[in-house]
Amino acid sequence: MIQRSLGPRSVSAVGLGGMPMSIEGRPDAERSIATIHAALDAGVTLIDTADAYHLLPGEVGHNEELIARALKTYAGDTANVLVATKGGHLRPGDGTWTRDGRPEYLKEAAKASARRLGVEAIGLYQFHRPDPHVPYADSIGAIRDLLDEGVIQLAGISNASVEQIDLANRILGGRLVSVQNQFSPAHRSSLAELEHCTELGIAFLPWSPLGGIRNAAELGSRHAVFAQVAADHGVSPQQVTLAWELALAPVVIPIPGASRPASIQDSAKSAELELTTAEIAALTAAV
Numbered sequence: 024m025i026q027r028s029l030g031p032r033s034v035s036a037v038g039l040g041g042m043p044m045s046i047e048g049r050p051d052a053e054r055s056i057a058t059i060h061a062a063l064d065a066g067v068t069l070i071d072t073a074d075a076y077h078l079l080p081g082e083v084g085h086n087e088e089l090i091a092r093a094l095k096t097y098a099g100d101t102a103n104v105l106v107a108t109k110g111g112h113l114r115p116g117d118g119t120w121t122r123d124g125r126p127e128y129l130k131e132a133a134k135a136s137a138r139r140l141g142v143e144a145i146g147l148y149q150f151h152r153p154d155p156h157v158p159y160a161d162s163i164g165a166i167r168d169l170l171d172e173g174v175i176q177l178a179g180i181s182n183a184s185v186e187q188i189d190l191a192n193r194i195l196g197g198r199l200v201s202v203q204n205q206f207s208p209a210h211r212s213s214l215a216e217l218e219h220c221t222e223l224g225i226a227f228l229p230w231s232p233l234g235g236i237r238n239a240a241e242l243g244s245r246h247a248v249f250a251q252v253a254a255d256h257g258v259s260p261q262q263v264t265l266a267w268e269l270a271l272a273p274v275v276i277p278i279p280g281a282s283r284p285a286s287i288q289d290s291a292k293s294a295e296l297e298l299t300t301a302e303i304a305a306l307t308a309a310v
């Protein structure tokens with residue numbers, strides 16, 4: 024698969040999002056492992072997860088453990104796979120997502136993630152979401168300490184504004200390598216952050232790049248231009264969507280979620296799908 028830069032690392036242009044394998048509607052572990060193996064077979068070398076991708080209170084890190092298991096049982100070489108996890112979000116078990124951006128919490132959470140992933144140092148650790156009760160600089164200060172202490176190899180942030188990107192990069196001494204924000208045909212409010220990352224050469228990872236777990240299947244019926252371009256190429260509207268996101272800037276690395284091998288197999292092909300300048304313009308202009 025075509026590669027893109029994520030800090031000093033080179034990863035597949037399309038990654039895999041692990042969330043659908045661990046939250047509401049998740050499949051059994053066997054299908055999840057098959058899905059992760061299918062991603063690896065397709066050349067995916069970036070897997071996104073979070074300690075909060077679980078359902079019940081007692082199973083924090085459900086998705087991290089799945090990924091660790093899938094990597095361990097994979098027959099091929101996994102040395103170049105970058106697992107990107109996150110901390111700062113929690114799921115108390117009632118379906119809600121809460122936040123904890125306290126430095127002492129983040130430091131413990133990162134160490135617990137490393138243990139679950141079975142690594143000495145986490146490949147990429149992302150601060151999941153700003154906590155309104157904790158100064159952003161304090162949370163990012165914890166991420167900087169984790170970098171300096173070698174608990175994590177690379178640092179990223181998620182759900183961040185342009186101002187927070189600049190603040191985080193300053194606190195990290197220019198070592199911010201990625202920003203993960205929501206971006207899809209239906210959700211384009213992070214275009215300013217995407218453009219800012221492009222200027223700074225920081226990887227931009229669109230989350231819910233197909234519109235989210237509940238909406239991904241309807242992408243073609245909700246976005247006629249995407250469906251039309253897909254029909255012209257004889258591919259799925261989901262593939263066109265990911266190819267369009269990739270075409271927006273060289274720093275973009277979408278992380279489509281999947282809970283079935285066929286989904287990530289199809290999504291991975293988007294890295295090779297070439298859209299014309301006119302198609303990209305039409306997709307960008309489409310609402």
Ligand SMILES: NC(=O)c1ccc[n+]([C@@H]2O[C@H](COP(=O)([O-])OP(=O)(O)OC[C@H]3O[C@@H](n4cnc5c(N)ncnc54)[C@H](OP(=O)(O)O)[C@@H]3O)[C@@H](O)[C@H]2O)c1
Nearest residue numbers: 040041042230231232233234235239279280282283286289
């Ligand atoms: N940082 C954050 O705050 C945040 C928030 C949300 C998500 N994320 C990350 O972003 C990742 C992606 O977002 P998401 O999973 O919420 O939504 P998404 O990627 O927009 O949609 C995921 C769904 O799309 C379906 N799908 C994937 N590829 C497909 C294809 N080629 N054709 C048809 N259907 C396809 C999958 O169906 P099947 O399940 O049937 O395979 C999956 O359930 C997450 O997994 C997670 O890692 C981060």
